[in-house]
Amino acid sequence: MQMKQCVIFDFDGTIADSMWLVIAIYEEMFGAKVTEKQIQETRNLPLSKVLKQLGIPLWKVPRLLTSGRKIMRTRIEEVKPFPGMDEVFAQLKAEGYNLQIMSSNSRPLVRQFLKQHDLLQYFSDVEGGVGLFGKAPVLRKIMKHLGLTRAQVVYVGDEGRDIEGAKKARVPIISVGWGYNTPELLKSMRPDYYVDSPPQLVEVVRGLWKQ
Known part of the structure; x- marks a missing residue:
């Protein structure tokens, strides 16, 4: 071939x-603890509904992505x-x-x-x-x-x-x-x-x- x-x-x-790190980044950025129940609930939803449930408007997503990537860079060796x-x-x-x-x-x-x-x-x-x-x-x-x-x-x-x-x-x-x-x-x-x-x-x- x-x-x-x-x-x-x-x-x-x-x-x-890396899901555990994404959760840790969310907790760091928003100062909110995510429960196991919330994790399982969000896993069963498409991203658009997850953002809505978390109260994150679409216009904020690019800025949040940029901030999240900066944190990810400091911890990528743990993934x-x-x-x-x-x-x-x-x-x-x-x-x-x-x-x-x-x-x-x-x-x-x-x-x-x-x-x-x-x-x-x-x-x-x-x-x-x-x-x-x-x-x-x-x-x-x-x-x-x-x-x-x-x-x-x-x-x-x-x-x-x-x-x-x-x-x-x-x-x-x-x-x-x-x-x-x-x-x-x-x-x-x-x-x-x-x-x-x-x-x-x-x-x-x-x-x-x-x-």
């Missing part, structure tokens, strides 16, 4: 087990990849897939994380600074830059907004059940594929482009 088929990964909640994801990247890279990352975090921060966990070698590029609701345009940008058709691309993410973005870009989406949103919410939004484990993710990707 020539290196044409491209797997684009979301970062937080898909590769990086670990989800168990088994290193094997996913090693297997897919060895089989000739082009691996990319698309993240709302900054490109240098994502690359720092990948480097500290010896994962940078598996990825061709990182697209950082993506808006919370701006997945579709960036997916189209990556495809155009690489000269790929939609039939040569799949997106992997852990949130409802990943499903929405992929559908807008008309790119197949594999939703993973170990991230920010619950399996129940993800399945209700009807992704093209849903997986519960990293090994299952590898099998689904392989099945997309059987030789």
Whole structure:
């Protein structure tokens, strides 16, 4: 297989087990303690409803993202990849897939994380600074830059907004059940594929482009 088929990964909640840090950043920025019950409630809601529930207007989101990224930079060394994801990247890279990352975090921060966990070698590029609701345009940008058709691309993410973005870009989406949103919410939004484990993710990707 020539290196044409491209797997684009979301970062937080898909590769990086960072939900605990996002919660800590929220608590630091707003001075409010988040309970376990609130965490579970928000995991079962799309981001737009989470923001509404927290009383955060959309116009404040860019500024909050900027502040959150600054805090994230100081604590990124505490964040670990989800168990088994290193094997996913090693297997897919060895089989000739082009691996990319698309993240709302900054490109240098994502690359720092990948480097500290010896994962940078598996990825061709990182697209950082993506808006919370701006997945579709960036997916189209990556495809155009690489000269790929939609039939040569799949997106992997852990949130409802990943499903929405992929559908807008008309790119197949594999939703993973170990991230920010619950399996129940993800399945209700009807992704093209849903997986519960990293090994299952590898099998689904392989099945997309059987030789």
